[in-house]
Amino acid sequence: xxxxxxxxxxxxxxxxxxxxxxxxxxxxxxxxxxxxxxxxxxxxxxxxxxxxxxxxxxxxxxxxxxxxxxxxxxxxxxxxxxxxxxxxxxxxxxxxxxxxxxxxxxxxxxxxxxxxxxxxxxxxxxxxxxxxxxxxxxxxxxxxxxxxxxxxxxxxxxxxxxxxxxxxxxxxxxxxxxxxxxxxxxxxxxxxxxxxxxxxxxxxxxxxxxxxxxxxxxxxxxxxxxxxxxxxxxxxxxxxxxxxxxxxxxxxxxxxxxxxxxxxxxxxxxxxxxxxxxxxxxxxxxxxxxxxxxxxxxxxxxxxxxxxxxxxxxxxxxxxxxxxxxxxxxxxxxxxxxxxxxxxxxxxxxxxxxxxxxxxxxxx
Ligand code: F0G
Numbered sequence: 001x002x003x004x005x006x007x008x009x010x011x012x013x014x015x016x017x018x019x020x021x022x023x024x025x026x027x028x029x030x031x032x033x034x035x036x037x038x039x040x041x042x043x044x045x046x047x048x049x050x051x052x053x054x055x056x057x058x059x060x061x062x063x064x065x066x067x068x069x070x071x072x073x074x075x076x077x078x079x080x081x082x083x084x085x086x087x088x089x090x091x092x093x094x095x096x097x098x099x100x101x102x103x104x105x106x107x108x109x110x111x112x113x114x115x116x117x118x119x120x121x122x123x124x125x126x127x128x129x130x131x132x133x134x135x136x137x138x139x140x141x142x143x144x145x146x147x148x149x150x151x152x153x154x155x156x157x158x159x160x161x162x163x164x165x166x167x168x169x170x171x172x173x174x175x176x177x178x179x180x181x182x183x184x185x186x187x188x189x190x191x192x193x194x195x196x197x198x199x200x201x202x203x204x205x206x207x208x209x210x211x212x213x214x215x216x217x218x219x220x221x222x223x224x225x226x227x228x229x230x231x232x233x234x235x236x237x238x239x240x241x242x243x244x245x246x247x248x249x250x251x252x253x254x255x256x257x258x259x260x261x262x263x264x265x266x267x268x269x270x271x272x273x274x275x276x277x278x279x280x281x282x283x284x285x286x287x288x289x290x291x292x293x294x295x296x297x298x299x300x301x302x303x304x305x306x307x308x309x310x311x312x313x314x315x316x317x318x319x320x321x322x323x324x325x326x327x328x329x330x331x332x333x334x335x336x337x338x339x340x341x342x343x344x345x346x347x348x349x350x351x352x353x354x355x356x357x358x359x360x361x362x363x364x
Pocket of ligand 1: 064088090189243329
């Protein structure tokens with residue numbers, strides 16, 4: 001019998017940059033290699049080359065799969081029989097899927113009532129044990145940390161460095177697609193693992209001679225959940241973008257380093273700006289992302305309309321021909337409820353004949 005085809009996924013593609021050896025079992029769902037989609041309308045607005053790194057096209061619909069393939073592979077290599085994580089929904093979906101793939105148990109601790117329904121469904125259908133706590137993500141992560149050190153249990157939040165290792169591969173792909181690093185990289189920030197990972201990836205590829213420069217890293221938090229922006233933990237974080245509803249990010253220092261070393265910044269966008277950007281991106285570029293992901297686009301639009309803001313890394317870098325990459329981290333189909341409620345969408349009803357359908361089309 002032929003060997004099964006197992007030549008895709010980030011471990012295969014970037015093995016020499018990852019903490020794996022020949023004896024590491026590769027638990028993969030062919031994640032990564034997501035498209036870098038040119039955005040003609042954002043480019044036109046900015047007079048620059050703007051791209052969307054669409055991470056919603058990973059196997060479980062978010063960027064978390066990149067880190068999870070490494071974290072679960074290493075957990076299995078180390079003999080773990082159970083993995084556990086706190087999550088606002090996407091980490092738990094990815095952990096549950098990769099644990100299912102590995103044939104091990106998965107337990108997920110979620111803030112009750114604050115998980116988009118698509119993500120909750122994922123945790124269940126992939127077979128995880130799901131506990132919803134009366135508390136927020138920060139409480140859930142505090143509890144998960146208390147599981148550390150139990151034999152056979154691996155924590156797969158981004159406090160596990162293997163997660164960051166896997167997630168840094170998104171920067172590698174961007175550099176390979178563009179031929180070099182972009183001038184500006186914009187992404188949403190919640191627990192701050194991803195901005196930490198991207199910055200690590202950009203630096204590693206530059207050190208390896210694969211790129212000649214580094215981008216300015218610009219992160220956006222939701223206005224009601226912006227501890228890094230305000231430089232203090234937020235006890236009761238709140239935002240419609242539940243994926244980034246986090247008041248005390250675990251990788252806070254990593255985000256600060258990315259921003260200060262790259263000459264970037266952390267800024268905020270309101271829920272209204274996030275929802276408007278989500279709707280705008282879908283209707284104008286055909287890319288449907290979840291609310292947290294739309295924080296990148298909302299941030300871009302905000303920076304662009306604030307071009308006079310002094311000392312701003314965006315306005316000082318955005319010259320004609322500059323390259324800007326926006327990571328859109330998760331698929332819009334994860335949270336259709338928010339999009340439908342915001343848009344107030346209901347189809348116009350019609351009788352089952354041409355005249356009635358044409359009349360309905362004229363009305364809608
Ligand atoms: N975008 C989405 C769609 C997310 O799910 C997350 C985080 C972020 C952005 C922020 O990334 O935390 O690395 O700064 N989601 C985590 C989770 C917290 O549990 O799924 P970050």
